[in-house]
Amino acid sequence: MIHLDHRDRRPIYQQVLDSFREQIRAGILLEGDKLPSVRELAMELAINPNTIQRAYRELESEGWIASVAGKGSFVCGTPDSDRLELLAQFDTLVDKLLSTGTDAGELIRRIQKGDDDHA
Amino acid sequence: MIHLDHRDRRPIYQQVLDSFREQIRAGILLEGDKLPSVRELAMELAINPNTIQRAYRELESEGWIASVAGKGSFVCGTPDSDRLELLAQFDTLVDKLLSTGTDAGELIRRIQKGDDDHA
Amino acid sequence: MIHLDHRDRRPIYQQVLDSFREQIRAGILLEGDKLPSVRELAMELAINPNTIQRAYRELESEGWIASVAGKGSFVCGTPDSDRLELLAQFDTLVDKLLSTGTDAGELIRRIQKGDDDHA
């Protein structure tokens, strides 16, 4: 379910974080779904439980999941703040691309292609 | 010319790096322009010359500038690799946005608005 | 009557505790009213009777209810200690707000608005 890459420059806890964010965004994990327990996932990925817990803690503080002591961690969905942040990143990226002479039409074509794949 | 923010999470050398990349992308620095010397810039920004050195070394290895021993460092322009990398980032970002239900039309509108500002 | 939220960060027994405190404060439960039996409520909320037991024990030790062996648990009313504690919380909260530059007038206006709603 989650793939760690030790050559990746991102810290492990963030790879876990990003993986779950991605899966929730993509609808692979749905609201109410139960995440694997901290110890379970740590065992499976062969890393320390504290590392998983840090990822879960951050996911909770960002509103992706809710953790209940003694019960487990459960998916809440994609928080609104995420969409806003992605849009801000989108704008700055588009700005960079346009300033290096990339044609606006090419970007639009790429969006439409992505939209077809997604539909 | 270059603005450093010590509160910025990025290391200093990378802020320098990003500043130059941005200025070359934006056409503020043009092919053939001479960059300030390592010592000069370190003095101006009140930081360690090693930090500037590291930024210049990286800029050269990415193809943004060419350093000539005894002469200085000169702008080459925006390398193709940069445009490709930005496009790859663009695709993954669009993918994330579409998968969370953002309308493709909204993204296209944002591009057109950015294009007008740029033109 | 009592609504449990398993996503709530508070432990279950405390949600039960808070619910009863709130209902007694609000006058929904009046002095002399009989609370549901531990078993009854545990069944209704689909949780462990121990959890209810703990909530009732705490309610009693704080003076909100009185338990009579073989008869049940009965509402006593809002204990003075509660009002004092809330007032203490109020003072520290006001202090925090004033020290960050919040205008005393704004706080007073909020109280008056709350008072109108309550009346």
Next chain:
Amino acid sequence: MIHLDHRDRRPIYQQVLDSFREQIRAGILLEGDKLPSVRELAMELAINPNTIQRAYRELESEGWIASVAGKGSFVCGTPDSDRLELLAQFDTLVDKLLSTGTDAGELIRRIQKGDDDHA
């Protein structure tokens, strides 16, 4: 500067967290001030550096401070979100107090007294 109470039910990292929040709110710590280093404070309070670091990390994510690797942690000021949260707490607290029959006038008098102390 910071006082830990091991009988306090709050976890240590949160006592540290609350202490700094309070000092920043009260203007004891001003924008730009340098916090003690993680190791320094851990030594002084006789607790583990990780515990301090967790507090600092949280302070940063809430916008109270900015941490720069290799330089230290610096005060930013009281984030807007704090004032909003305190106001929300204020409203619910006022609601509880009014519903238990506390007179609105008494609350207002307490605010005015606090305001005099503060002025």
Next chain:
DNA sequence: GTGGTCTAGACCACG
């Protein structure tokens, strides 16, 4: 068994 906190000690990147 679950999440949450804490300690003790290690290593890394940065400047």
Next chain:
DNA sequence: GTGGTCTAGACCACA
């Protein structure tokens, strides 16, 4: 020397 990440292993409250 600084913050940041990670491990190994402990103890706690809750259900």
